Amino acid sequence: MSFYQDYNDKLAIEGWNTRELSQYQTFDLKRLSPALGAEIRGVDLSQPLPPAQLAEIRQALTEHLVLTFPSQAINAEQHKAFGRLFGSLHQHVLGDSTQLTARSGDAEILGWKTGRTTRYTAGDAWHNDVSCDPHPIWASFLRVTRLPEVGGGDTAFANLYLAYESLSEPIKQLLLGLTAVHDGREGWSNGYGAEPKPGQVFNASEHPVVAKHPVSGRPFLFVNEAFTSHIVQLSRAESDALLQLLYRHIEKHQSFQARIHWQPDMLLLWDNWATQHHAIWDYYPFERWGERVSAYLDHGPQPAGSIISQQ
Numbered sequence: 001m002s003f004y005q006d007y008n009d010k011l012a013i014e015g016w017n018t019r020e021l022s023q024y025q026t027f028d029l030k031r032l033s034p035a036l037g038a039e040i041r042g043v044d045l046s047q048p049l050p051p052a053q054l055a056e057i058r059q060a061l062t063e064h065l066v067l068t069f070p071s072q073a074i075n076a077e078q079h080k081a082f083g084r085l086f087g088s089l090h091q092h093v094l095g096d097s098t099q100l101t102a103r104s105g106d107a108e109i110l111g112w113k114t115g116r117t118t119r120y121t122a123g124d125a126w127h128n129d130v131s132c133d134p135h136p137i138w139a140s141f142l143r144v145t146r147l148p149e150v151g152g153g154d155t156a157f158a159n160l161y162l163a164y165e166s167l168s169e170p171i172k173q174l175l176l177g178l179t180a181v182h183d184g185r186e187g188w189s190n191g192y193g194a195e196p197k198p199g200q201v202f203n204a205s206e207h208p209v210v211a212k213h214p215v216s217g218r219p220f221l222f223v224n225e226a227f228t229s230h231i232v233q234l235s236r237a238e239s240d241a242l243l244q245l246l247y248r249h250i251e252k253h254q255s256f257q258a259r260i261h262w263q264p265d266m267l268l269l270w271d272n273w274a275t276q277h278h279a280i281w282d283y284y285p286f287e288r289w290g291e292r293v294s295a296y297l298d299h300g301p302q303p304a305g306s307i308i309s310q311q
């Protein structure tokens with residue numbers, strides 16, 4: 001055994017892999033990796049979902065964080081209708097920008113086309129989608145409408161429950177009660193060179209560094225390198241150092257991660273609070289196109305301190 005507390009990640013994984021999981025009656029579910037992800041077959045997203053099936057999809061999302069739905073040749077309205085079952089549909093501030101995106105003509109669909117002339121593509125780094133919003137996107141629903149001929153273009157995900165649980169107790173205690181600012185300028189101005197339209201500002205919001213999942217009640221780490229600018233209660237040097245520690249912690253633990261490999265007509269649904277993702281741009285100069293619908297709740301992440309102190 002190491003002199004260091006380096007087995008915390010194994011303890012976290014043990015807890016995750018030995019938890020009790022639901023049996024599903026209304027579809028077939030196959031786990032995609034130990035850390036996260038499940039494939040669901042036997043659902044038709046082009047039709048209204050029976051309430052029992054929707055309830056089981058919600059439960060599967062809670063348990064597995066990332067769900068793939070293969071062979072769903074749905075149109076834009078069906079894509080949005082599925083998203084609407086999980087919250088209010090998000091309208092992206094850069095949705096009609098050509099700097100990052102391909103205009104979809106629909107404010108509730110974020111479209112993009114990455115190819116030879118693209119200099120930045122959305123999501124090519126670890127992030128939560130649009131965490132600068134006061135009510136950050138809760139669930140995202142992604143279709144890739146053109147896949148690169150050379151393969152690649154996977155989406156990698158990281159489990160933020162495991163990221164939190166695998167930290168040592170002193171660091172966990174330090175993080176409880178802290179809040180961080182998530183600023184759209186970090187992701188879009190500094191990251192992509194995108195600027196808001198005249199008279200508009202990008203959102204900046206303060207969120208707990210450790211948040212409580214609204215469905216599972218589990219604590220998860222909620223800072224990301226794309227949007228988080230600083231931890232409010234710390235000095236700049238302390239904040240920079242602590243955030244770097246947490247970012248490296250999330251990205252280096254491949255045992256907390258899984259890569260989703262795309263297939264034509266697949267729909268991908270993820271919990272955008274308890275996971276981060278990274279759209280891997282390994283197919284340059286080939287093309288990859290996609291459309292995202294996202295849903296948000298009527299509240300943002302709540303601090304986890306209260307539930308943890310009860311344990």
Ligand SMILES: [Fe+2]
Pocket residue numbers: 122123127128129277
């Ligand atoms: Fe993203």
